[in-house]
Amino acid sequence: MAVEVILPRVDMDMATGKMGRWFVAEGERVAKGQLLFEIETDKAAMDIDAPAAGLLRGVCAQAGDILPVGSVVGWIVAPGEVFVVPVSAPQAGPTARASPAAAASQDEPTREAPGEGVRATPMARRLARECGAVLSEIVGSGPNGRVQARDIPARSGAFDLQARQRRAETPRQGGLHRLWLRQGEGAPLVFLHGFGADLNGWRPLLGHIRSRRPVLALDLPGHGQSPHSGEADLESLVEASAATLAQEQVSAAHLVGHSLGGAVASALAERRGFRALSLALIAPAGLGPAINGAFLAGFLQAGDEASLALWMRLLVTDAAALGPALVKTTLRQRAEAGVADAQRQIAQGLFPESAQAFSVRESLARLQCPAKIIFGGRDAIIAPDHAAGLPGLIAQHVFAGVGHLPHLEARREVARLIDELVAAGG
Numbered sequence: 001m002a003v004e005v006i007l008p009r010v011d012m013d014m015a016t017g018k019m020g021r022w023f024v025a026e027g028e029r030v031a032k033g034q035l036l037f038e039i040e041t042d043k044a045a046m047d048i049d050a051p052a053a054g055l056l057r058g059v060c061a062q063a064g065d066i067l068p069v070g071s072v073v074g075w076i077v078a079p080g081e082v083f084v085v086p087v088s089a090p091q092a093g094p095t096a097r098a099s100p101a102a103a104a105s106q107d108e109p110t111r112e113a114p115g116e117g118v119r120a121t122p123m124a125r126r127l128a129r130e131c132g133a134v135l136s137e138i139v140g141s142g143p144n145g146r147v148q149a150r151d152i153p154a155r156s157g158a159f160d161l162q163a164r165q166r167r168a169e170t171p172r173q174g175g176l177h178r179l180w181l182r183q184g185e186g187a188p189l190v191f192l193h194g195f196g197a198d199l200n201g202w203r204p205l206l207g208h209i210r211s212r213r214p215v216l217a218l219d220l221p222g223h224g225q226s227p228h229s230g231e232a233d234l235e236s237l238v239e240a241s242a243a244t245l246a247q248e249q250v251s252a253a254h255l256v257g258h259s260l261g262g263a264v265a266s267a268l269a270e271r272r273g274f275r276a277l278s279l280a281l282i283a284p285a286g287l288g289p290a291i292n293g294a295f296l297a298g299f300l301q302a303g304d305e306a307s308l309a310l311w312m313r314l315l316v317t318d319a320a321a322l323g324p325a326l327v328k329t330t331l332r333q334r335a336e337a338g339v340a341d342a343q344r345q346i347a348q349g350l351f352p353e354s355a356q357a358f359s360v361r362e363s364l365a366r367l368q369c370p371a372k373i374i375f376g377g378r379d380a381i382i383a384p385d386h387a388a389g390l391p392g393l394i395a396q397h398v399f400a401g402v403g404h405l406p407h408l409e410a411r412r413e414v415a416r417l418i419d420e421l422v423a424a425g426g
Helices: 100-106 122-131 151-155 161-169 199-206 234-247 260-268 293-301 305-315 324-334 339-350 361-365 411-425
Strands: 003-006 016-022 035-040 045-049 054-057 066-068 072-077 178-182 189-192 215-218 252-258 275-282 371-376 395-399
Touching (some): 045 199, 178 199, 215 234, 234 260, 305 324, 324 339
Antiparallel strands (some): 178 215
């Protein structure tokens, strides 16, 4: 059955998105999780992964097209499957593009930061950082000499799009599914998501983090594309995460964890053979006994978009923070073989009868690196007062009017706090 490829929401305020380049051509084979296309926003270019394996068919959006969030931009079909593009699908090319006025506004030069006089698109800046190109030495092909993404490969042999795609397609042996969401220099930031989520949930935050360190995101066991060993205790999650970091040769990093990922990060921070440079815990689990068991049960039992959307609404105070694409993606992932059962096992093991069966308080008491705990004042899943009584050196930040996902509802502020930690942690 054909799987829709949609233009996802990568920013909480995003209503439309501008298509960037495709990494796979019409009719080519694609692996699940492989880089598929890019979305350009005002601040960054986001990589979007393939939701399934198969052949890319019916591409109906091109680089430069401006489309509403949730638009279908293509399909992935099984080899040999008979596929006909639906009559209602948009056609690729000028008919799918925004009006000339809107398109012109997209081409206006971005406002440069002090000391940066080169006109360049956000994607061009990112590609230049990845390949070490100097923007001031590149002659731009865009309006008023603005450097475009297409100008970067032509001037720098260090950037090889084909090699980048081959790396994405190369299967990793063992460990958890992971992706380097950003290249850079120095010790990386490592992101660990919460229960029921996956590594893609961090993408909206990345455009607001100023640090140019590399960024590695992991899918926890039983989530996203990571396998589940059958173990349902915190130590097994920490062990799997530590083993994966060792495979990536990451022995020191700035850790960022949300909810369950916050508990994993807290325990990982004191693991022998690994050095945590800083610790950012967003609505972390493991600080108190209670958790919203009704939410966990409803979230796991929801079998369609309407019911799942109702339960996920409890995660935020602003419904706009959760777009239909996020609900669809969550439901689609749960449909993968074994994922729903794995997450039920993990919930039963870690959160039995609306309680948290583990604690990371002792780990935090022994912490040797800079740390911040970030809560939403209206968190309906884990109460912010769980952080009471922690060591005084751990800074605590509570955002009024924000729910369980501060990194979405207050992403600019959360990004600033993470940048402060990276600067302090070295």
